[in-house]
Amino acid sequence: xxxxxxxxxxxxxxxxxxxxxxxxxxxxxxxxxxxxxxxxxxxxxxxxxxxxxxxxxxxxxxxxxxxxxxxxxxxxxxxxxxxxxxxxxxxxxxxxxxxxxxxxxxxxxxxxxxxxxxxxxxxxxxxxxxxxxxxxxxxxxxxxxxxxxxxxxxxxxxxxxxxxxxxxxxxxxxxxxxxxxxxxxxxxxxxxxxxxxxxxxxxxxxxxxxxxxxxxxxxxxxxxxxxxxxxxxxxxxxxxxxxxxxxxxxxxxxxx
Ligand SMILES: NC(=O)c1ccc[n+]([C@@H]2O[C@H](COP(=O)([O-])OP(=O)(O)OC[C@H]3O[C@@H](n4cnc5c(N)ncnc54)[C@H](O)[C@@H]3O)[C@@H](O)[C@H]2O)c1
Numbered sequence: 275x276x277x278x279x280x281x282x283x284x285x286x287x288x289x290x291x292x293x294x295x296x297x298x299x300x301x302x303x304x305x306x307x308x309x310x311x312x313x314x315x316x317x318x319x320x321x322x323x324x325x326x327x328x329x330x331x332x333x334x335x336x337x338x339x340x341x342x343x344x345x346x347x348x349x350x351x352x353x354x355x356x357x358x359x360x361x362x363x364x365x366x367x368x369x370x371x372x373x374x375x376x377x378x379x380x381x382x383x384x385x386x387x388x389x390x391x392x393x394x395x396x397x398x399x400x401x402x403x404x405x406x407x408x409x410x411x412x413x414x415x416x417x418x419x420x421x422x423x424x425x426x427x428x429x430x431x432x433x434x435x436x437x438x439x440x441x442x443x444x445x446x447x448x449x450x451x452x453x454x455x456x457x458x459x460x461x462x463x464x465x466x467x468x469x470x471x472x473x474x475x476x477x478x479x480x481x482x483x484x485x486x487x488x489x490x491x492x493x494x495x496x497x498x499x500x501x502x503x504x505x506x507x508x509x510x511x512x513x514x515x516x517x518x519x520x521x522x523x524x525x526x527x528x529x530x
Contacts, residue, residue: 284357285309285509286349286406288340288398289367291318293472294421297498298364301506303331308357311335312349312367332357340367340398341390346405359409362509365399365444366421368474370433375478380435388436395440396447403451407460416460417509418451420444421501422520424468427528432482441466445520452518461517463508468524470496492525 285302289295291313299309299322308331313319322335334356338345353360369391372378378387399420410416423430423441430438448464455462469475469486475495476483483495504523507513522530 283307283361284353284359285362285364286312286353286360286402287364287366288312288402290364291315291322291335293474294467294470294498294501295364295366296322297502298366298505299333301499301502302362302364302509303327303333305506305510306330307362307509308332309334310349310353310356310360312338312340312345314339339394340365340402341393343401343405346401350405350409354409359413360406361410361413361415362417362419363402363406364419364421364505364509365402367398368395368421368423368437368440370437370474370477372434372477377430377432377434383434383436387434391434391436392440392443395437396443399444399447403447403462407455407458410455410460411458414459416455416458417513418448418455418460418462419505419508420448420462420464421505422448422464422466424466424522424524424528426464426466426520427522427530432478448520449518456517459514461508461513463513463516463518464520465501465504465508466520466522466524466528467501468496468522468527470498470501472498486527490525490527494525496523496525 290299290311319335422444425438426441451462
């Protein structure tokens, strides 16, 4: 269980139907948490719905767009009525648009695409963190985990400037919310994954991932489960003194 002294809590995981998000949903499920999965990918949502879950944990998969406040309100209403107040929020949904597997140079980037990436990767996390706060404040307990990226630390080499800026923005959001929410028993932390084997990372030329490999002391690319175990800890009672932190989960390719 996430909380050792309470009934199972309710979590919301965005972008939870596949990739890193799906592994986070499994990790929280194994800890006895009920999870509402938010995603826009119909096929992945279907698979998520069909997946067998451990006893003591239920999962609801909802089609919703994190960049839309009305969608967030619908998701949180559903979560509360199904499982009670939301104690854990994992802002994991993210997009990294490319052209033929390559980054779009800043000088050629359409403004709409900049806005779209910021809306999903950064504003979505803001809206969710804002709307979930009353639940956590009233419980005197909450955990928000923002999935940023190593690109927030180093700049984005493979992704575009919109992606790099949105992920760096998430670290600012994390630290500022940590100040605001800390007095209410709510921690806010970020995880900065390195290169992780998911559909997002596989959407580039293979040699790109081979190049990354050369810089990873641990000697392999990451797995979604590597990220999920970090999130599981940050969402637990045991992590109550960790807030405003950025956990670099990258096999050693960036050491802060
Ligand atoms: N894979 C990597 O190497 C890597 C590295 C660093 C950071 N990350 C970050 O980790 C997170 C998960 O990445 P992943 O590799 O699992 O990617 P992924 O593309 O496999 O999964 C992202 C999920 O988010 C969903 N999503 C996209 N837009 C959405 C929206 N508007 N509303 C709700 N859901 C939406 C997608 O449908 C998808 O299921 C992302 O934020 C990504 O930026 C990934």
